[in-house]
Amino acid sequence: MPEIRNSNNRKLEKQLKAVAHDLNNILSSTMHSITLLKQKIEKGTDEFSLVEIIESNSNRAADIIDVLLDDKKSVTRTLNVSRLLNEVILAFSSTITPELKIKTDIVGEVYKIFGMRSNVYRIIMNLLVNAKESIEGTGEIYISLSNLNNKKAAEIFPNIREANYIQLSISDTGCGISKENISKIFVEEYSTKNKSGISGLGLNIVKEIVTSMGGYIFVESELDKGSTFTVLFPEFKKKEMSKKIGLEKTILISEDDKILLKLLAELLESYNFKVIKTEDGEGCLQEFISESKIDLIIIDKKMPNLDGIDCVRKIREMKIDVPVILSSGSKGEVSSGLLKELKIEKVLHKPYDFEQMLSLIEELVY
Structure with a gap:
């Protein structure tokens, strides 16, 4: 029976x-x-806002696919924190009792x-759960989100890197944290739950994620x-790319999805690249x-007749070191050893951000 279950899995x-x-x-x-539409629609219009909503939902769909596959290598993307925060609050609200009130002050843009x-x-949900666990009976959680320009940020937080920031604050009317415990809450597996009422479990992970993004987390508390x-x-x-970036540069694209091939070629041509299109490895x-x-090859991993890996292998056998970007609809398909052997400089996992591709092209071609 275990063998059958494993086979079915x-x-x-x-x-x-x-x-x-x-x-x-x-x-x-x-x-x-969406990227092509945003080039053709004026910013600030209702039409542009609708396109941004479609973009946000497309990114959300991509994340859902990662979750279904239990994929730990989720793709990094540009994010609208205001929309995401509202989604988290909606999900969190279903877990609380009527005695706990949520108040918000969220800037839309x-x-x-x-x-x-x-x-x-995870960052937002973890902080909300910790706030909820600190409150016994009636209480309030106050959530604010706003822009913080570099000058204001330097005044409030003098020891941080100079930059513009989004400031997310989550306050509660719970029991608070003692001074001796404040310095411990970001330590791995430390929890003050059942002592001061707030659970610190997971806050070390929150801090790790925030730090990895170049951000900061602070806490103020009073018992x-x-x-x-x-x-x-x-x-x-x-990064604003000049529309002349592609002048005198030729990119060979190989992609068996005809619609995707057409769109990608049109986007690259809008930046003045000469684009040669093929639908399989042999072509x-x-x-x-x-x-x-x-100057550059962008090639899909899975294609008919000759797949992307075998095509690149044949090119390398010619002793030619043209830069290669491999695109793939599934993560983890190609080992790092094989990528190194075939001198494949970059891998883009679909669905990828076109701006991300442009940055890679600039890095590899210039």
Whole structure:
């Protein structure tokens, strides 16, 4: 019986990965379409806001796929913390009693940040759960979110790196934390629950995630009055690429999804790259041999006739070191050893951000 269960689990895992691959291709096409639309719609209009909502939901769908696959390598993306915070509050509200009130002061348009959506969700939810556990009976949780420019940030937090930040504060009217315990709450597995009422379990993970994003977390507390946790997320400033970046540069794209191939080519052409399109590895190899100058290859892992890995292997056998970006609808398909052997510089997991691809192209070609 265990053998049958294991066999069924392996089949299910294989089916899930196949479905995820197809869904990620669809999401890639959707997200590249969004990028093209944002180039053509004026910022600040209702139409632009609708496109941003579609973009946010597409990112959310990608995260759901990662969760279904129990994928620990979620993709980092630009995030709208205001929208994400409202989602977390909605989910959290279903877990509390009527005696516990939530008050919010959330700015709608905050700076964008760059990170894993699932990680930011965990940060917010963990802090809310800790606030809830610190309150016995009636009480309030106050949540605020606002922009903090570099000048104001330096005045309030003099020892932080100079930058613009999003400030997230979560306050409660709970029992508070004693002075001797304040310094311990971010220590691994430390918990003050059942002592001062607040659970510190998981706060070390929160701090690790915040720090890995270049942010900061602070806590202020007073016994019998409550606590305030403040998280500073650094603003993500999109690097403005010149539309002339692609002049005199040729990119060979090999992608078997025709819609995705068309959209990606159109996006690259909007930055003045010369783009050669192929739909399988054999076509890619033929174009590479016939074309006198290729500056970069963007190639899909899974393709008919000749897959991306075998195509790159044949190119490397020619002793040619053209830069290669491998795209894949599933994570973990190619070992780091094989990537190193074939001199594949970068791997992009679908659905990827086009701006992320542009940054990689600039890094590899210039």
